[in-house]
Structure formats: structure tokens, C-alpha cells
Amino acid sequence: MSTAPPPASEPAPAARRPGGRTARIRAQVLEAVSAELTEHGYDALSIDGVATRSGVHRATVYRRWHDVGGLLADVFHAASQQPWQPRDTGSLRGDLAALNHEIQDSLSEESSIAVALIAVSFRSEGAARALRQLWEDRYTQSEIIVQRAIHRGELSPAVDARALLIAATAPLYHQLVLLRTPPDPQLPDRAAVSAALAADAGAFNRPHSAGQ
């Protein structure tokens, strides 16, 4: 899922889109917001600071984004516009492990924008909502991993895809974001395998669909 790749480490999508002056300005401003956030955090975020850093005129930033909340909302919006899909490795364990490696990379890189956006979600109700929506989208996109496994006969159609995906990915977030332990290179695979084994044993089957 990815919930983590989303608040992506790469420049916001606008940065890569050709587009005209408007798209360029957006790219510059959102890059400046991300840089300010990862370097100085939410408290230091201001329209003036972003204008200076981005080289975009302050009046333009005010007119288009209004305030810090507007800037943050657009960072999340840009992240959600980034094309993303889970890798297809040919097996449930492989797909879950690939997903977990992406999450671990994005959460453990230096100046992680993913971690910065999670931190911001504890400061701003708007950011919390936006992050929740972004995660919701990524988990929904990741359900194809489970659908493929069902199609291959690896999983019962009774499996609750979301529950399985949460179980597979949660240890990464818990360790890297909350417990703040250094990244464990074996964790992405181990969390994938343990969720796949539990799924295999029926742990995520919906209560009333066991016979499906």
C-alpha cells in the first residue's frame, strides 16, 4: 500500500509534468513546502518562508494557496495525483514484501516527507483528514494484490483484503514511525510472510463467508 510511498519522497508530480507557467509555479511552491517541512517542521511553515524558498512572488502564493492549510492540502493533493500501483511479483508474499520495502524506504530515508506529513497530521485536523484519504486511496489500490492472489488460488475469496493489507504493513509503521526503531532489513519480508501465513490459516476471512 502504501500509504507511505504516497507522501512521496520524490518531487511533487507537477514538477515532472511539462505544463505551463502555472504548473511550474505549483511545482516550485510544493517542493519548497516539502523542503521546509522536512527541515524545520510544521511550526516553521509560513507563506512568506515558502515564497522566499520557492522564488515565487509572495502575492502569488497568497492568492493561490491562501494560508499554510492551503499549502498543506495541495501537498497531499499532489501526492494523491502521483500515479502509483503495487508491484506484481507473481506471488502474494512477493507482492506484500515489495510493498513493505517501498514503505520502509519511504519512512526511513533522510528527511522523509512521509514521516513529516504524518507528524503534521498530529497538528492540523485538515492534514489528518488529507492523510487519512491518501492512505484510504493507497490501501484501495493495493487490494489488487489480494485479488491477484485469490485469482491464482493462493487465497480464499472469503479473505478481507483490507485486514490482510493492514496486518502486513502495520509493523513497518509501528516500528519506524511510533517506536522509532532503526530500520530492520528483514522486517519488510518478515511482516509480509507472517501476514501471508496468517491469511493462509484463515485469520482474515470474513466471518460469514467462510464457505464461499
Place this chain on the structure above:
Amino acid sequence: MSTAPPPASEPAPAARRPGGRTARIRAQVLEAVSAELTEHGYDALSIDGVATRSGVHRATVYRRWHDVGGLLADVFHAASQQPWQPRDTGSLRGDLAALNHEIQDSLSEESSIAVALIAVSFRSEGAARALRQLWEDRYTQSEIIVQRAIHRGELSPAVDARALLIAATAPLYHQLVLLRTPPDPQLPDRAAVSAALAADAGAFNRPHSAGQ
């Protein structure tokens, strides 16, 4: 584990300890800190506000706790002093489920001090360190759940207790603290069962101890 009960919902231990004037003052002050944190958050926390709310003289609060960092450190210290041990239900699944119910309760109650302290850990490096230590203590105390299961023959001695405990509890934190989904009454049991099934299948066995 519990990592959640620790930043406890009950008054700090000092409040329940008879003790003399010093203990009473500490209890009043720490209760005020917890109340300020859950109601207004880190930004509103101040020595003056805590002094007013606790009814303890401002000079006393300054002398003993120095600053907001000192107050926070003592809240964590008080939490770590609270006696806590995981329930013994007679089975691995039961013990993990009991643990998860405690965590879910503490994270989803109104004005959760556990959630407030997690939020603070994104603001203050000192609080992040204190929370990490508190979690470390709680996970260590929870390892007895795994030891009992090994003793009963439910688990192989090769199992990595910490990895199993993290897998069992992580979905609670991920859903309630990061994804901010409403509490799912079935999640504590489901997360316990899925971790126990994965453990059973060898998912948490240490690589070089498979034969032990």
C-alpha cells in the same frame, strides 16, 4: 504490551500513593499536565497554566520541574512507575487478545493520554526518547506472554518474542493512531489470532534457531 496502557489513562501513580506533601504536589501537577495535554495539546502547555490548573504555587512548579520538558519527562516517568503486567488467560491467543483490548481501550478513550503523549513525541525529542523507553519497557514486560506459551508447548523456543508481540499489536496502533479509523471491536481479537497463527507457522522463528 502495552505500550499503550503505559501512557496511562488513570491518574499518575503518585496520585494513589499516600506519601507526604511532596507526593501530593507531584500528583496534582502531573494530573494537570495530563489534563492540559489532552484538552489543549502541547502548544498550550506552560508552567503557568499547569500551576494555575493544579493549584500548586508557580514558584514550586518552576523549582521542581524547570520547564515544559521537565513536566513531560515526569509524566513519562510516572507512567513507567505504574505497576503493570500482562494478563494471564491461559493461552497465547487469549493473552494477546487481552493485551490488544487494553491497547484499544487506552487509544480510543476520550481525551486519551496515550494518544496525547504519542502526539507530543512528534514535537519534542525528549518526549520521543521517553516514549521509546516506555514502550521498550512494556514490550519487555510483555515477553512473559511468549515465555508462558513456550512453556505450555504452544510455541517453539525459537520464536522471536518481540517480533511476535509487535506483529500482534501493530495493527491497533496503525489503525487507531495513524489511520485514525474508529475502533473496530473485532480488531483486538483478530490481530491476536493472526499473530498467533503466523507464529504457529514459524513466521517469527529466529533464522538460526529453527532446530532448538
